[in-house]
Amino acid sequence: MTDTLKSICEQCAHLNSPRLDFIPAQLVRHRDIIIRGLRELVLATSSESEKTVVVLCGILLEAILYTFIWSQQSYIAQRRGSFTFYPEQSLSNYVSIFNRWFSDVLPNAVLPDFVIDYRAIVHINRELQFPPDICGVASRDFLRILDSFLGEISQFPAPE
Amino acid sequence: MGNQLNSQGMSDVAQLNLAEKWKEVKLRALLEDMVEYHKGVYPNGPLALAIWFKKSVQGGEHCLLELFKGIPIDRIVGPTRVSLSWRIDPNEPPFVLIDATSVEFFEQQLASKSPILANYFDRYEALYFDKNLLPDNVLAAFNILTEPAGLIKGWYVTADEYAQTRDLRGLLASHGNSKPHIGLVKMEESQDFENCRGVLNAEIGQKWLPISPSGIVNHTFYNDTLAGRAGYFLFQGGSFYQILKFEIKTAPEYSARLLERSRDDRYPEVYLRAVRASE
Numbered sequence: 001m002t003d004t005l006k007s008i009c010e011q012c013a014h015l016n017s018p019r020l021d022f023i024p025a026q027l028v029r030h031r032d033i034i035i036r037g038l039r040e041l042v043l044a045t046s047s048e049s050e051k052t053v054v055v056l057c058g059i060l061l062e063a064i065l066y067t068f069i070w071s072q073q074s075y076i077a078q079r080r081g082s083f084t085f086y087p088e089q090s091l092s093n094y095v096s097i098f099n100r101w102f103s104d105v106l107p108n109a110v111l112p113d114f115v116i117d118y119r120a121i122v123h124i125n126r127e128l129q130f131p132p133d134i135c136g137v138a139s140r141d142f143l144r145i146l147d148s149f150l151g152e153i154s155q156f157p158a159p160e
Numbered sequence: 161m162g163n164q165l166n167s168q169g170m171s172d173v174a175q176l177n178l179a180e181k182w183k184e185v186k187l188r189a190l191l192e193d194m195v196e197y198h199k200g201v202y203p204n205g206p207l208a209l210a211i212w213f214k215k216s217v218q219g220g221e222h223c224l225l226e227l228f229k230g231i232p233i234d235r236i237v238g239p240t241r242v243s244l245s246w247r248i249d250p251n252e253p254p255f256v257l258i259d260a261t262s263v264e265f266f267e268q269q270l271a272s273k274s275p276i277l278a279n280y281f282d283r284y285e286a287l288y289f290d291k292n293l294l295p296d297n298v299l300a301a302f303n304i305l306t307e308p309a310g311l312i313k314g315w316y317v318t319a320d321e322y323a324q325t326r327d328l329r330g331l332l333a334s335h336g337n338s339k340p341h342i343g344l345v346k347m348e349e350s351q352d353f354e355n356c357r358g359v360l361n362a363e364i365g366q367k368w369l370p371i372s373p374s375g376i377v378n379h380t381f382y383n384d385t386l387a388g389r390a391g392y393f394l395f396q397g398g399s400f401y402q403i404l405k406f407e408i409k410t411a412p413e414y415s416a417r418l419l420e421r422s423r424d425d426r427y428p429e430v431y432l433r434a435v436r437a438s439e
Contacts, residue, residue, distance in 0.1 A: 081186030108374040113363040114341045131334040144378040
């Protein structure tokens with residue numbers, strides 16, 4: 001028997017007490033949405049709801065990346081020459097932007113491609129492409145990835 | 161005096177190099193923005209490859225090759241001249257000359273060693289690729305390496321899943337259609353092939369790269385093993401191994417066998433024992 005979601009979540013300091021310094025003060029709504037998501041995620045782990053945890057982790061990762069990249073537009077532009085944030089892009093785009101421009105400064109926050117596959121499990125046709133126990137493994141991997149990701153990016157506060 | 165002149169000269173060269181580098185960075189950003197826009201141009205023909213060729217930061221015209229998957233084109237269309245500032249002013253330099261065709265046509269030409277492709281291999285850089293849309297020979301032609309030699313790809317199988325199935329064919333049937341999430345480069349294997357050890361890789365940006373010591377702690381297979389629970393890896397082709405242990409090893413020599421060197425030459429190494437189907 002593998003670790004329960006509840007026991008994993010109890011060890012995830014950043015999911016339980018998030019430091020959301022990467023969110024600029026003016027993005028109150030973004031912060032509220034992320035905090036609500038984290039609260040619901042912790043609740044879902046206590047009932048061992050694997051699919052709910054996968055879906056919520058995916059939603060949260062997207063929300064965090066969206067907010068982080070939005071707030072770091074000038075940092076990216078400074079390194080890239082120019083940068084425009086497109087709010088309609090997919091998680092795959094945000095992961096790719098993050099890995100490309102932050103992997104050198106936040107090497108422990110690099111995101112593997114399989115988080116994009118896990119996020120897509122929200123769609124039945126995608127879940128059907130995986131083995132039947134995918135939510136068991138994905139929910140556990142995703143919780144730990146999200147927790148360490150939150151911990152890492154909190155070292156990169158929002159610009160003043 | 162001479163030294164002063166020398167150091168002045170050196171600093172001028174450094175400034176010049178820096179200015180050139182910055183010009184290239186800005187130009188690449190403009191080209192990438194255009195490529196990003198072209199990803200959605202054909203609803204049924206996704207962009208598969210964008211190559212910046214005859215690469216130079218000088219001059220007002222730059223060259224781009226774009227391959228689209230499945231579009232009904234059997235020739236190279238272009239060059240089409242477009243301003244890289246097209247969103248603001250379509251007449252403003254610099255410009256890009258775009259050659260576009262289908263992946264299928266390009267592959268045919270490549271196979272027949274057609275001379276019309278020669279230009280694209282002159283000072284080129286891949287700005288974008290989707291390996292799922294490109295045949296191996298196109299990836300190889302542009303030297304796009306997406307996995308290290310000898311990589312075997314597969315999936316983690318929990319003890320519970322194995323206990324339920326106990327049958328290699330059944331495991332392969334349930335995992336075989338899904339995308340592999342783990343890759344192994346064997347570093348050593350016993351002569352009887354019973355035991356091996358190697359470095360685990362994960363896909364990052366469509367490239368199989370070694371999992372870092374900080375990254376491995378997020379994986380269920382690692383935590384299960386640490387907690388003393390049995391766990392297995394099933395690889396494409398049917399090899400099946402039980403995970404024995406993990407060790408973080410400093411091994412600078414491994415970088416030659418992997419696509420990317422770790423920052424401190426430390427790699428988590430997994431020790432595996434082959435499991436026969438009947439076990």
